[in-house]
Amino acid sequence: MDFSIAPSTLKRIQRFDKLGREHMRPLGLEADRLGRPTPPEHPYFEKLVAMGFGRTRYRGPTASKGKKKTVVDSQQKKADEKKIGRSRTSLLVSEQMSYWDRGVSVSGPGPGLGEGAIISMGTEEQKERYLSPFIELDKPRWGAFAMTEPAAGSDVAGIQTRAVKDGNDWILIGNKSFSGNSSRADFILVWATVDTKLGRDGHRAFIVERGFPGLQDFHIEKKMGLKAYESTSFRLEECRVPGENLLGGESYYETRQGFKGAMATFNATRPLIAAMAVGIGRSALDESLAFARENQMFDDPRVRDRLERVARKMRMARLLCLKAAWLTDHQLPNIVEASMSKAFAPTAAFEAASLGMELLGLAGARGEHIVEKLFRDVKAMDIVEGTGQIQRIAMARKLVNLPNK
Ligand SMILES: Cc1cc2nc3c(=O)[nH]c(=O)nc-3n(C[C@H](O)[C@H](O)[C@H](O)COP(=O)(O)OP(=O)(O)OC[C@H]3O[C@@H](n4cnc5c(N)ncnc54)[C@H](O)[C@@H]3O)c2cc1C
Structure with missing residues (x-):
């Protein structure tokens, strides 16, 4: 298994870092302070559209229907040639966007979680009608x-x-x-x-x-x-x-x-959710390290030990996610790996945010530090798209060869 990151992917991730630092993190902090989602008419969404975000994987009506080829057909061909690695690329991008702000990353325009089911189960007419507007967005659409x-x-x-x-x-x-x-x-x-x-x-x-x-x-x-x-x-x-x-x-x-269609959607997206948890956890770890450094905490071996344990778990979580995505990229079954990543990563990320809260002490309790926000953000990662508990139940049944209910 090759988990190396292609230079082009690294370049893409660096683009997200600029967007994340300049826009996503400030917007996430603002929404948290105001207690409401970023409104759909916010200029940030126009900016995303101009940058090419929010597009669908669907490539338009096929030539087999006797229709004219769309411009994106040639892009499709290229994309297909490079297919190996698409899941890993999405995974790394999701992780990095969540590093800056997971709430803001989900707020962005795009066809959403239904896209996979429409592509795999929808009729040609349905794909054309509902996904074509997301091929080249004329405005922010969700x-x-x-x-x-x-x-x-x-x-x-x-x-x-x-x-x-x-x-x-x-x-x-x-x-x-x-x-x-x-x-x-x-x-x-x-x-x-x-x-x-x-x-x-x-x-x-x-x-x-x-x-x-x-x-x-x-x-x-x-x-x-x-x-x-x-x-x-x-x-x-x-x-x-x-x-x-x-x-x-x-x-x-x-x-x-x-029902199978719905579950297929989740098998594909669970490692992405897990990777988003890794992004939040890494963010919490970086903030905790910075706080501990500023407050001369590194001399305490217990602090160092706990920071190291969290860093190790974040790396383990990321490897689980990459393996699940690698299997998808190679069209191999990944039900267990998808569940494993989803069961493990949010717990590890929660540990990272909890450690940060402990190190912060009163600054954390007062809600004056971003770690306190990350602590609240990360909880949902264990809940969405099948809770950690449900993943553990499914994996345990699989381990002893019981059919899933
Ligand atoms: C931020 C956020 C975004 C979401 N986005 C979407 C969305 O876009 N679309 C959508 O459809 N849904 C969405 N959801 C809903 C999400 O999928 C559900 O919250 C999730 O499936 C859990 O369901 P529940 O909250 O009803 O908890 P419950 O199912 O009631 O579970 C409560 C607790 O009991 C445990 N539990 C449940 N059954 C068992 C069992 N058999 N054995 C042992 N323990 C069990 C669970 O693990 C959990 O800890 C979102 C939720 C959140 C928090």
Whole structure:
């Protein structure tokens, strides 16, 4: 396994450092102080678009459909040739952006967590309609993903949002919670059930456009950390969705693969979340080292010992993430590695932030230091996209050859 970083990737990461230092960190501190997400009309998002951020991996309508090739087809070819390494590149970029501010990095424009499912499960028409605007963004645009409900978080099989067929349309009825960027999104990929008795087999995803009647009551949640991006709850009050917005179309509906599609999304993104935790943890470690240096704490062997232990764990966490991404880059299964990275990295990063808080003493307790913010930010990394506990349960079952429930 080769984990070396290509010079071009290193160059990209250096670009993020400038953006991070000059924009992301100050914006994250501002959102934390004000207790509200960065508004969608903020010039920072225009800047990101101008820099080429927020683009989709989807490359446009294919020649096989008999349509004219888009400009990006040649880019696609190049990208495909370089495919080995794309996951590792995303991972390192995610880590570095989270080093500067994880909340701000998630607030940026882009098709969001639903992109992977639309690319892998969507019809050509769905990809073209909903992802094409993200090929070259004309303005900041967002997409969102809504699985979680007030009574269904870890137990995703238990979602209660119902999808009822009505002529050619579907009617969605239910409530969704904590969906990132959803009140500003052009579309939300909403997971619902066609029959609660079917459990996971009943799951289907629907692309719900902003403005569809019945998509309503957006409420931006109050969060302990990561305040720069919105986590929003909303209601589907008999929301009418055209039949063509059932992800994958009617033929897909028959295959009953909805739940597998959602899980495939998470297997791909868990190592990214883990890498984001590494970014926050490294930031906490650097700040702790600086504080300990300024306050002449390095003479104490217990302080040195604990700082070293955290540094070691951050490196271990990063290696786990890289292995999970390496497997993805080589089209090899990575379920265990993805879970392992997600179970380990947030805990290690939490230890880094906790140590920082201990070293800071009263400065930390007063909330006067960035480490205190990182301490609040890092907690969510253990929760999102499958809690650490759920990953440990899944890995333990796998270890003793029990099927996952
Ligand atoms: C910042 C943030 C952003 C988010 N963004 C999104 C988003 O964009 N889209 C979206 O759909 N959702 C999002 N979520 C929701 C997130 O996916 C859920 O919070 C997560 O799945 C956990 O669900 P829950 O909070 O309901 O906790 P619960 O599932 O109620 O779990 C509570 C605790 O019980 C433990 N637990 C649960 N079941 C078991 C079990 N069987 N055995 C042992 N322990 C168990 C869990 O590990 C956890 O510690 C976000 C959440 C946060 C905090």
